[in-house]
Amino acid sequence: MSSRNLGEITRIEDAALTLAAQAGDVASLGLLLERHRAGMRAVAVSVLGPGPDVDDVVQDAALTALRRVGDVRDPEAVGPWLRMIVRNHARSLLRGAVDFRPLDDLHVPVTDSGPERWLEQHAMRDWIWEAVEELSPALRLPLVLRHFSVGVTSYEQIAEACGVPVGTVRSRLSQGRAKLALALAATADAPHGDAARRTRASRIEARETLDAAASGHFGKLLTERWSPEAALVRGNQPVGGRSLLVRGMECDLEAGVRQHLAHAVAGRSLVVWEMDISNPDDDPEHCPPAVAWLMSLDGAGRVHRLRLVHPRPVPVPHSLQPLMV
Numbered sequence: 001m002s003s004r005n006l007g008e009i010t011r012i013e014d015a016a017l018t019l020a021a022q023a024g025d026v027a028s029l030g031l032l033l034e035r036h037r038a039g040m041r042a043v044a045v046s047v048l049g050p051g052p053d054v055d056d057v058v059q060d061a062a063l064t065a066l067r068r069v070g071d072v073r074d075p076e077a078v079g080p081w082l083r084m085i086v087r088n089h090a091r092s093l094l095r096g097a098v099d100f101r102p103l104d105d106l107h108v109p110v111t112d113s114g115p116e117r118w119l120e121q122h123a124m125r126d127w128i129w130e131a132v133e134e135l136s137p138a139l140r141l142p143l144v145l146r147h148f149s150v151g152v153t154s155y156e157q158i159a160e161a162c163g164v165p166v167g168t169v170r171s172r173l174s175q176g177r178a179k180l181a182l183a184l185a186a187t188a189d190a191p192h193g194d195a196a197r198r199t200r201a202s203r204i205e206a207r208e209t210l211d212a213a214a215s216g217h218f219g220k221l222l223t224e225r226w227s228p229e230a231a232l233v234r235g236n237q238p239v240g241g242r243s244l245l246v247r248g249m250e251c252d253l254e255a256g257v258r259q260h261l262a263h264a265v266a267g268r269s270l271v272v273w274e275m276d277i278s279n280p281d282d283d284p285e286h287c288p289p290a291v292a293w294l295m296s297l298d299g300a301g302r303v304h305r306l307r308l309v310h311p312r313p314v315p316v317p318h319s320l321q322p323l324m325v
Helices: 003-022 026-048 052-071 075-095 115-132 137-148 155-162 166-187 195-214 218-225 242-254 318-324
Strands: 231-234 237-240 258-266 270-278 290-297 303-309
Touching (some): 003 052, 026 075, 052 075, 052 137, 052 166, 115 195, 137 166, 137 270, 195 218, 195 242, 195 258, 218 242, 237 242
Antiparallel strands (some): 231 237, 258 270, 270 290
């Protein structure tokens, strides 16, 4: 068989697998990634050179492909699409910033297929979140931050948020991806919650929380909505309860600091609110420009543990700055 005919067969098979994956078929998506794994890895090596980052980038790209497979407009060209994702991830890693699109902000393209395509994409999102919930808390937090947050995505930022070394973050991400693949297969036919609705409700709650704080009712809101055992955590150790949280918020407000919701990620057991911070004109550096609220929920859906992380930009090595032009 000529290479031309073989290439045509490959494209036809890719198209069939892509269409099945877009409809939520787990096995088809797995086969698609396996068919192109060698090419994806070759692209990562060409950008990064040999090293442990290659496998990380390929795994990250596979998860991105899972989330965005509905965006593929030409199913026969899924191979170049996968390699493009790898290339973008590798370049972002070199720049020191992970360029992941948050799960709840995925673009749903307008197509002639009507509402069925939209429903398929939302079902895929719900299915992913159902699988994320199957992970242990130690694996869930790094994976959610890496792939679904906006400002806490680098290994260093995740390590600070989790209170563990960078090497542990890498290990947990690797374990989390492997377990997520198994969980995706196990939950493919299970009932899925409405992830989009949950995120919308969380955005409303975040704004209500900020409004309550601005009007002097932050403590009342925490009493009504958060767990009685709610605590602020640094690293892995609780450092104070609700009274400490109220004092901290009141001090910032008195200083003229204001928080504004920029992004929200909401699962059944983990919620992330990412806030932009505005400082008073007479003290523009009172607080860092952003903060992420990382909230673990109890069985009743109330905040049980809160981590506050101020994302810091990762400096770009001078030799790599031309890549950012």
